[in-house]
Amino acid sequence: MSLLKIERLRVLFRSGNRIVKANNSIDLEVMENEIIGIIGETGCGKSILGRAIMTLLSENTEVSGKIIYKGEDLLSLSENKLRDIRGKNISIILQNPSAALNPVFSIGDQISEVFQYHDKMSKQNAEIKTAGILEMVGIDPCRMREFPHQFSGGMKQRIMIAMGMAFSPELLIADEPTKGLDPDTKKSIINLLNRLVRSRNMSMILITHDLDVAEKMCDRIAVMYAGEIIELAPVCDILAEPGHPYTQVLLRSLPKKGLRSISGESPSLSSPPSGCRFHPRCEYVMDICKQEHPELFFTDTGTEVRCFLYNGGQDQS
Structure with a gap:
């Protein structure tokens, strides 16, 4: 569903x-x-x-x-x-946890704030829930009073996962x-x-x-x-x-x-090429690729592909 x-x-x-x-x-x-x-x-x-x-x-x-x-x-x-x-x-785990975590608040305060906001929990109950969620991601709850700079990169990522998973x-x-x-x-x-x-x-x-x-x-x-x-x-x-x-x-x-490297460079998102956006780097490029923008086409296997090769495209050169 x-x-x-x-x-x-x-x-x-x-x-x-x-x-x-x-x-x-x-x-x-x-x-x-x-x-x-x-x-x-x-x-x-x-x-x-x-x-x-x-x-x-x-x-x-x-x-x-x-x-x-x-x-x-x-x-x-x-x-x-x-x-x-x-x-x-719906929750998100942002990339770069060092930037996403607030350096002036303990990790426990940052996670328990989620419970206090959404479930209107008391600070004490929120801290109990925070201890459980930290344990779930492999962090000793005794460290909940510590600050982000006291954790390694991998542990910071576990903290971000804990925040993202708090409410399942x-x-x-x-x-x-x-x-x-x-x-x-x-x-x-x-x-x-x-x-x-x-x-x-x-x-x-x-x-x-x-x-x-x-x-x-x-x-x-x-x-x-x-x-x-x-x-x-x-x-x-x-x-x-x-x-x-x-x-x-x-x-x-x-x-x-x-x-093996990919030839060429990714196009600018402010001035993408006409037609298929990949055509300047494509080894199968046809005239239609330079002129028309392809939709997603279904292949025989049910895959969706944005390419004229799957819509009977023919080289018109």
Whole structure:
């Protein structure tokens, strides 16, 4: 059953004299008890999509489309209503916990504040709940009076997971939860997140550039390029037989696949190329790719791919 449905989402914001088209007509459905990965190169709009779902974008941002949760469009709700949903029904683990955590408050105060706000708990009861949630993520509750600078990078990430999981939200958005961590710490964070989300029958949107992490955790993967979803499929299908030319070269860039670089550069989100946004870097480029913008087409296997190769496109050169 569908938990969250995004329809034709566009996110634009101004940067100086430029208009940055961070998300362009995103369509995505998250099912109950599903982990879906959003992967792509840095700057493709992954994190903006996560913040758009949480309606945590800056004031200079223009957003259109729909983000439907339980029959309500989040983009049409009042700020008071959104505050009730954020953290309790839909929660986010922001990347870079060192910046996300407040350095002047103890970790216990920062987590217990969530319980005090949403459940109107007394400070004492909130601290009891906080101790339990810290223990759940492998942190000694005796450390709840300590401050963020007293914890390692991996432990700070566990604190962010504790905050995100406090109410066992129906949907958790994890934005680059393993970024900057050493291999052993990354493995422990992956295992922790996977265990908690699966055991609580939650859904999760995992935003990452790390395909190995996505492979270990996700049911489906949405590949983003230049602000758009260009491929969507079950993880086993997309890794075994990637459809979009970009996904193919992205997978070939993995260390275990030979670490081959992708030619060219990602386009600017303020002035993307006409037609297919990947065509300047694509080895299969046709004339139609330079002139027309492709929709998502269904392949014979049920994969959705934004490429004219799957719509009977023919080279017109």
